Amino acid sequence: MSRFTAAVVGGSGFTGGELLRLLVGHPAFEVVQATSREYENKTVGYVHPNLRGLDLRFSSPEELESVDVLFAATPHGVSMQHIDSFRDAAGLVVDLSADFRLPEADAYDEWYDGHTATEHLADAEYALPELNRENLAGADLIAAGGCNATATLLAMKPLVDAGFVSDGDRVVVDVKVGSSEGGAGGGKASSHPERSGVVRPYAPTGHRHEAELEAYLGLSTAFTVHAVEMVRGASATCHAFPGGPVTKGDLWGAYREAYEDEPFVDVVAGGGGTYRYPEPKAVAGTNRAEVGFALDPGNKRVVAFGAIDNMMKGSAGQAVHAANVALGLEETTGLDQLGLHPVGSP
Amino acid sequence: MSRFTAAVVGGSGFTGGELLRLLVGHPAFEVVQATSREYENKTVGYVHPNLRGLDLRFSSPEELESVDVLFAATPHGVSMQHIDSFRDAAGLVVDLSADFRLPEADAYDEWYDGHTATEHLADAEYALPELNRENLAGADLIAAGGCNATATLLAMKPLVDAGFVSDGDRVVVDVKVGSSEGGAGGGKASSHPERSGVVRPYAPTGHRHEAELEAYLGLSTAFTVHAVEMVRGASATCHAFPGGPVTKGDLWGAYREAYEDEPFVDVVAGGGGTYRYPEPKAVAGTNRAEVGFALDPGNKRVVAFGAIDNMMKGSAGQAVHAANVALGLEETTGLDQLGLHPVGSP
Amino acid sequence: MSRFTAAVVGGSGFTGGELLRLLVGHPAFEVVQATSREYENKTVGYVHPNLRGLDLRFSSPEELESVDVLFAATPHGVSMQHIDSFRDAAGLVVDLSADFRLPEADAYDEWYDGHTATEHLADAEYALPELNRENLAGADLIAAGGCNATATLLAMKPLVDAGFVSDGDRVVVDVKVGSSEGGAGGGKASSHPERSGVVRPYAPTGHRHEAELEAYLGLSTAFTVHAVEMVRGASATCHAFPGGPVTKGDLWGAYREAYEDEPFVDVVAGGGGTYRYPEPKAVAGTNRAEVGFALDPGNKRVVAFGAIDNMMKGSAGQAVHAANVALGLEETTGLDQLGLHPVGSP
Amino acid sequence: MSRFTAAVVGGSGFTGGELLRLLVGHPAFEVVQATSREYENKTVGYVHPNLRGLDLRFSSPEELESVDVLFAATPHGVSMQHIDSFRDAAGLVVDLSADFRLPEADAYDEWYDGHTATEHLADAEYALPELNRENLAGADLIAAGGCNATATLLAMKPLVDAGFVSDGDRVVVDVKVGSSEGGAGGGKASSHPERSGVVRPYAPTGHRHEAELEAYLGLSTAFTVHAVEMVRGASATCHAFPGGPVTKGDLWGAYREAYEDEPFVDVVAGGGGTYRYPEPKAVAGTNRAEVGFALDPGNKRVVAFGAIDNMMKGSAGQAVHAANVALGLEETTGLDQLGLHPVGSP
Incomplete structure (x- = not known):
């Protein structure tokens, strides 16, 4: 299977950790960078105990490596500030924030604060394959839904x-x-x-x-x-x-x-x-x-x-699913996790 | 304060236990009987650990004592079978099941099984004082709402x-x-x-x-x-x-x-x-x-x-509140419990 | 019943709120002050939703009123700084922090930071009546246990x-x-x-x-x-x-x-x-x-x-119990709350 | 990879369901039977919602198919009754109950009821590879630990x-x-x-x-x-x-x-x-x-x-791990699930 290099920007947050969980188990991705300003140089397992065994340390978001796919798991409003450098660093950017979810700049003015990178909105594809599969193939900017x-x-x-x-x-x-x-x-x-x-x-x-x-x-x-x-x-x-x-x-x-x-x-x-x-x-x-x-x-x-699961189908899983579609991979690759039964209050 | 004798029929269930908690702390009530077929002769604290200190044992529902107020906390369908004996035993019956909640027999046919004691329906007053205060004073059959x-x-x-x-x-x-x-x-x-x-x-x-x-x-x-x-x-x-x-x-x-x-x-x-x-x-x-x-x-x-709280305002508390109104007591008597903060998942 | 005026210093914290819950339902106490620097002028119900109905606002801890009993529910280390003003303000001070729990100054050096008001240690009585009832009567400084x-x-x-x-x-x-x-x-x-x-x-x-x-x-x-x-x-x-x-x-x-x-x-x-x-x-x-x-x-x-309950017998309840003993009240006054059954994860 | 056929006896219980979750995702196993007396003919997803997609129905435990590995997830005391038929049906039996955990029949008399199939005790190997790896290779009866x-x-x-x-x-x-x-x-x-x-x-x-x-x-x-x-x-x-x-x-x-x-x-x-x-x-x-x-x-x-996780390392996961060792597979095969972060009260 061809392999793609991947980076997770904002890797110490909850969806960033979920992306890391998925990507390290994904046969077609190789994680080469996970960024965190707060936890720079700490292992990802320091923050995410489920990833203790992983030999990967957070690096600064200031120095992005060049990768095939960059996943951005930053708070709302951050991606629009850095979208140029994200797209410089990667052929495919998958953003998990709200920054590129809506097709029209007007909608941002109404529902969020004003958008500061509206020139990218037309490029962005909504990540949910069940709604938008046909447009995801070959996309270079994808926005995961809320x-x-x-x-x-x-x-x-x-x-x-x-x-x-x-x-x-x-x-x-x-x-x-x-x-x-x-x-x-x-x-x-x-x-x-x-x-x-x-x-x-x-x-x-x-x-x-x-x-x-x-x-x-x-x-x-x-x-x-x-x-x-x-x-x-x-x-x-x-x-x-x-x-x-x-x-x-x-x-x-x-x-x-x-x-x-x-x-x-x-x-x-x-x-x-x-x-x-x-x-x-x-x-x-x-x-x-x-x-x-x-x-x-x-x-x-x-x-x-x-x-x-809001962090999976509602965020990181949806993002990886969309990336699979965009890259021409089998859609379920790396996403075959089964749920647990019984389970308490996950 | 004048005191009223009270019985709880169905005292080992959840709402029965809640009635006991309220009534033993209520200055105008004296609990003289709590019935339970399954736990006959056991202390109420055997079932309800919050009532461990209480010197009260469950007795058989077959032998009801004569009391001022009988609270029935039995499953749906049981009160309508025993309503005659309940009313023989007590001047005021407060039923916590669905059996006397609806004013019309037809509604029982539609929403529940057919009613077998329809002659009592006209006597029953809906317990929620915020809706029905004026009719509760002096009532002799009260039905707590769902x-x-x-x-x-x-x-x-x-x-x-x-x-x-x-x-x-x-x-x-x-x-x-x-x-x-x-x-x-x-x-x-x-x-x-x-x-x-x-x-x-x-x-x-x-x-x-x-x-x-x-x-x-x-x-x-x-x-x-x-x-x-x-x-x-x-x-x-x-x-x-x-x-x-x-x-x-x-x-x-x-x-x-x-x-x-x-x-x-x-x-x-x-x-x-x-x-x-x-x-x-x-x-x-x-x-x-x-x-x-x-x-x-x-x-x-x-x-x-x-x-x-479904067991209080939604059941036992509502029942005691209605009994207070029916008996001419100050409405809040015995119901001044404050909630807890913080509290987990009560 | 004779009534005592009471103040709660640190009323917006968890044990402060628990003290307020107990004291407003206590027939022998009248709460005249609850302090909170952060929530000054807000109602106590703003912080503690179980006390919404209460007509009491937080005031500044800088201006303590003169009361019969002052309950201090401040973080460890705060009471020892203010103990002189607490004792000036009230004949009986009940402290819920660790500051006066241990009889010997040396023990503070070993287990906590050094104590800065050691001259009060000899006056302090450990609040747990089951261990120390005889010394609580008439005490003027009481330290609730951990x-x-x-x-x-x-x-x-x-x-x-x-x-x-x-x-x-x-x-x-x-x-x-x-x-x-x-x-x-x-x-x-x-x-x-x-x-x-x-x-x-x-x-x-x-x-x-x-x-x-x-x-x-x-x-x-x-x-x-x-x-x-x-x-x-x-x-x-x-x-x-x-x-x-x-x-x-x-x-x-x-x-x-x-x-x-x-x-x-x-x-x-x-x-x-x-x-x-x-x-x-x-x-x-x-x-x-x-x-x-x-x-x-x-x-x-x-x-x-x-x-x-760590906040009751383990803190605020123990404090009120000890105050009851110190003031010659019936021990259970204001502390007759029953637990709940069933209850989830309180 | 060579494939082994597998059966799960007692597939509707919690550990039975966990075995099914692991085995259907395991590249070296093919589940050919899951038994349940109570749910015979129902899909496994009827009981275990995490396995909804699975095309597998419970069959009667009376008719065991011949398989390479039989996992028994029955209550304590059941396996010892059926151990002969289990071993007839499969070259390797992995039992998740307590029935073959202890090496000595005397210990069963002391801690459990008397053992009724003591002749198999000497064959049984304790499943925990960290303790007993060397004896698991080639074993034909394995008992998962408590x-x-x-x-x-x-x-x-x-x-x-x-x-x-x-x-x-x-x-x-x-x-x-x-x-x-x-x-x-x-x-x-x-x-x-x-x-x-x-x-x-x-x-x-x-x-x-x-x-x-x-x-x-x-x-x-x-x-x-x-x-x-x-x-x-x-x-x-x-x-x-x-x-x-x-x-x-x-x-x-x-x-x-x-x-x-x-x-x-x-x-x-x-x-x-x-x-x-x-x-x-x-x-x-x-x-x-x-x-x-x-x-x-x-x-x-x-x-x-x-x-x-009591159901994984403490039961079903341990059983599959031991089977991997017994069959000469890579130990981690099918057991590479990562945990979740954050997660509530699993």
């Missing part, structure tokens, strides 16, 4: 594609996320005593991921995010009200149509046993997504579910 | 009372609950390894508590319940779309109007600090409810929140 | 009193504690993603609470502390090897002798049911301690257990 | 090998374990509400794994096991008191000597950062063990730590 947006997009896409839900319809999305979404920075609200056991409406309205749903699914959503007790995971419950009659068979048809050939998406919709609908803990540590639905005849409502 | 319904009712009542939401409007309710809601019975899905850390859509549609919302708030809801990682707590997030314009000031007005004189309800709506919206862990172990709201101007949406 | 020391002292005292274990014997103590022990300060290691689910040997050797065991029990211990997944709780498992033969009856005798008249200590030693030995979650939120033992005939070992 | 014993053996072996601890020395072992250790059976004590957040001394004395420590390390231990809040994980803290002087350098020497060539063991002993000593969550989902030590000069104590 985790909450990803869970929602995967849940809703079959309903939109099948025409059961259209732009005018108001979809209520209620997302539950784990604490890793807040990043490695800490802070009082994310300290263990305060954050444990919460059902906390941390973004009751105005969450920025709404912008991605509008951009990539043409969907207007009433979006609310709750922090709940887990570290990894994002679960989107979408309440949609189709204009016309929809049967359970129609729904099965739509989800099968959307995902039967997708290697990372399972449709889970009300079978027997304990795990009857999508659950984030069933996919923790993996690039898999579980999607599913329930039909509420009384309310003419479809409840659509999407469950992912 | 926990998920209670969280939702408290969240939505101000919007309905103020006319911002009316019957035709479809409200999406997304509830998150703890594992105590499943009761003490156990079972594979509620074993620790399987239940830990879930975000599990356990009732995607068709939850029976919808019936209470229709009956007591005249509200049609699209209702979904998720199990999340906690033992105690129920949190309702209600997405409502008022027909006309509503301001933040209007909402504050509505919630203050509804709750400013209520001793157990706090309005929490977006102040500073870590706890800016209602959270169940802030009220765990107490009869308090936190309710609040956020306004989403883009979607003309009001997000209403209600957070309670 | 939480891990308290759990261990309560577990071991009966064995020492009965002569089964004596100074020369090496006792191994393995303590498990919750995250609240680290205080409200936060930091990377105590962020939710890093701290969740740990079994972390955070003090494998050299824990300062060893000094209290030596001072108050004359016991040399091999002491190790692990952080485990809970917010509240400290559980000490003590492995002792009595010099001579000891029977189960002897042990029951020793524990009964030590605790049969103690209002806050339950002996739990191998009965039936689910809760057969001391467990911290059974006493969370309360001033109760569970102690117990098991006998290992093969190894001639006694395993002694002590389980407390 | 999880608590494994964590302890790995922690203590360097101290025994180096002569710092010998048989006469009494070592205190305090183990903390997750709920998966109780198996998939459920029961009241392991229901989520009761089991959550515990620090529960579930085996204060008399734990059966003591027998393995005696048999394989010649070590007499004072052994206590606590259940703590996690699903996966076993962490042994061993308090040893060497007869003579031992330095930190001596300890590093002993642990390096024992493990420098071991592919699955990392020595973690007091470096910087957040993860300074062995922690089970750092190795969850993997076959890795973290071992380490701290030196307590005052007590002349060595505290030795061993942290594993």
